[in-house]
Amino acid sequence: MHTAVFPGERRIMLAEAPLPVPAAGEVLLRVRRTALCGSDTKPWVKGAKVTPGHEIFGIVEQPGHRLHGQRSLVYIPVFCGHCASCRLGDTHMCQTLSLLMGWDKPGGYAEYLAVPEQCLLPVPDDIEDDLAPLLLDTIGTTAHAVRFVMPLVPPAEPGAVLVTGAGPVGLGGIVALQNLGYRDIFVSDLKEERLALAESFGARRHPVGDATQKFRLIVECSGAHAARSLGMEIVAPRGVLVLVGENDNPWPVQENKAIRRKDFHMVRTFYFPVGDFAANVEWLRRDKTRYRRLVDTCFALPALPEMFARFAAGELVKPMLAFD
Ligand SMILES: [Zn+2]
Ligand SMILES: [Zn+2]
Numbered sequence: 001m002h003t004a005v006f007p008g009e010r011r012i013m014l015a016e017a018p019l020p021v022p023a024a025g026e027v028l029l030r031v032r033r034t035a036l037c038g039s040d041t042k043p044w045v046k047g048a049k050v051t052p053g054h055e056i057f058g059i060v061e062q063p064g065h066r067l068h069g070q071r072s073l074v075y076i077p078v079f080c081g082h083c084a085s086c087r088l089g090d091t092h093m094c095q096t097l098s099l100l101m102g103w104d105k106p107g108g109y110a111e112y113l114a115v116p117e118q119c120l121l122p123v124p125d126d127i128e129d130d131l132a133p134l135l136l137d138t139i140g141t142t143a144h145a146v147r148f149v150m151p152l153v154p155p156a157e158p159g160a161v162l163v164t165g166a167g168p169v170g171l172g173g174i175v176a177l178q179n180l181g182y183r184d185i186f187v188s189d190l191k192e193e194r195l196a197l198a199e200s201f202g203a204r205r206h207p208v209g210d211a212t213q214k215f216r217l218i219v220e221c222s223g224a225h226a227a228r229s230l231g232m233e234i235v236a237p238r239g240v241l242v243l244v245g246e247n248d249n250p251w252p253v254q255e256n257k258a259i260r261r262k263d264f265h266m267v268r269t270f271y272f273p274v275g276d277f278a279a280n281v282e283w284l285r286r287d288k289t290r291y292r293r294l295v296d297t298c299f300a301l302p303a304l305p306e307m308f309a310r311f312a313a314g315e316l317v318k319p320m321l322a323f324d
Pocket of ligand 2: 082084095097
């Protein structure tokens with residue numbers, strides 16, 4: 001099969017590799033779409049031991065198996081199903097296994113991968129290939145973040161909400177907030193095209209770095225330390241700052257009065273519980289026109305090195321690698 005290799009230093013090489021051999025409890029998935037994700041800039045820069053790519057949609061290719069031919073997304077946390085977290089439905093925080101597809105096990109920048117059966121999320125036929133990967137990071141992760149903090153800042157109460165970072169996660173966050181009943185949504189980003197897209201989704205602009213307005217809920221999707229630190233200052237008393245964006249670098253925080261002299265919640269969320277999936281499919285189903293606008297382009301594997309560089313430079317919102 002054809003696969004991509006990430007040796008580091010912003011390079012991607014194309015290679016041939018033997019077909020993966022599924023272990024017990026796994027099936028072979030023929031990849032149809034893998035969405036590019038900002039978090040893949042890490043393996044792009046630093047290199048990866050396994051094939052990256054973690055927003056994966058494909059078709060089970062395991063003749064004779066009951067799942068053969070099943071259109072499926074890959075739920076990336078491999079989970080045991082019986083630890084304390086899994087029993088609570090928190091399959092994204094399994095305490096027995098701590099493996100992510102595309103990070104610790106080979107992912108979707110390849111024609112095939114082996115997937116544990118419990119990580120297959122069946123995709124209904126009316127959800128087209130190009131939209132299916134949005135159900136993972138774009139919809140799943142942001143919907144979970146908002147659902148997790150909702151009891152602390154109920155949608156029916158007054159007060160503005162801010163999304164920082166208008167990439168695919170931030171845009172997904174705007175839709176998640178709207179779907180869960182929030183109004184008065186603001187957005188900040190440095191890129192004009194992204195702000196314009198966010199505006200067309202119904203959010204109002206908030207200047208990056210502005211500390212004059214307070215927000216009862218801030219969904220931080222940029223991963224930028226400046227946005228996180230400012231979020232602590234401009235979150236309203238009793239409000240919530242929820243960190244969704246990722247950042248591997250040390251985060252020095254200069255505490256000041258705006259941070260210290262109030263009660264507020266700072267929350268981290270990760271991915272989503274597998275049980276959220278069915279509700280998220282309904283969101284996508286009834287709002288396809290908007291979600292479709294996030295997908296810039298589909299391209300074939302030979303274009304991955306160039307498209308990834310353009311994506312990392314912020315030129316594209318959610319391009320997809322397609323194997324057709
Ligand atoms: Zn991702
Ligand atoms: Zn578990």
